[in-house]
Amino acid sequence: MAEAIDLTGDGGVIKTVVRRAKDNAVAASEDLPLVDVHYEGTLAETGEVFDTTHEDNTVFSFEIGKGTVIKAWDIALRTMKVGEIAKITCKPEYAYGSAGSPPDIPPDATLIFEVELVACRPRKGLSAGGAADERARLEELRKQREIAAAMKEEERKKREEAKAAAAARIQAKLEAKKGGKGKSKAK
Numbered sequence: 001m002a003e004a005i006d007l008t009g010d011g012g013v014i015k016t017v018v019r020r021a022k023d024n025a026v027a028a029s030e031d032l033p034l035v036d037v038h039y040e041g042t043l044a045e046t047g048e049v050f051d052t053t054h055e056d057n058t059v060f061s062f063e064i065g066k067g068t069v070i071k072a073w074d075i076a077l078r079t080m081k082v083g084e085i086a087k088i089t090c091k092p093e094y095a096y097g098s099a100g101s102p103p104d105i106p107p108d109a110t111l112i113f114e115v116e117l118v119a120c121r122p123r124k125g126l127s128a129g130g131a132a133d134e135r136a137r138l139e140e141l142r143k144q145r146e147i148a149a150a151m152k153e154e155e156r157k158k159r160e161e162a163k164a165a166a167a168a169r170i171q172a173k174l175e176a177k178k179g180g181k182g183k184s185k186a187k
Contacts, residue, residue: 007079013072014089018114021081028064028077032120035077036061036138038145044089044110050102057142059118070095073113080117088113 007013028035036059040052053060062068064077072090080086089112101107118141119134 005079007075008094012091012094013075015076015079016087016089017084018087019083019085019116021084021117025081025083026120027079027081028117028120032122033063033065034061034121034123035064035117036119036121037077038116038118039113041111041113043105044112050104054145057145059138063123070111072111073115076115077117080115082117082120085114085116088115 002016002018004014004016007015026032038053038059040049040054042049062073064074067074070090072088072094075094076086076088089110091110092108095109095111096102096105097107101109105111118138121134
């Protein structure tokens with residue numbers, strides 16, 4: 001299993017790499033402060049999803065270090081490279097805390113985000129060639145996500161079929177036992 005890294009030293013932001021980026025992948029920097037991410041946020045206590053970009057396959061964009069997102073994201077995204085997926089567990093003081101918590105999230109909630117760093121960009125936009133390359137790369141990532149989603153759905157269907165088959169076998173055994181008891185009494 002992947003190693004959990006305490007990014008704050010106090011257990012406030014824990015990062016676990018789910019998928020590593022390629023060695024030559026770029027990271028957010030002063031020259032590339034704008035980041036695009038895909039994410040899914042869940043409540044640690046219940047596992048309930050409270051926010052996601054996966055349903056509509058959008059990206060969420062923000063500038064690192066400007067305080068426009070929760071502290072945990074500013075801290076964790078600085079440690080990531082494009083293509084990396086990480087699970088980020090954040091204590092309330094690094095998430096929403098008591099101030100500004102959305103209505104569906106308890107202020108004292110520990111949150112877990114699975115975040116994919118999709119792109120890092122400069123503040124003033126890309127050159128024409130860079131924009132075309134970025135669009136092609138984002139399209140490739142979208143295709144990979146669609147393939148992964150299809151595989152996940154196929155696995156889910158197989159699990160459901162296996163459960164149904166197991167239930168049918170159990171039901172058949174129960175009916176056989178009922179039938180067997182009746183025959184032994186008739187003897």
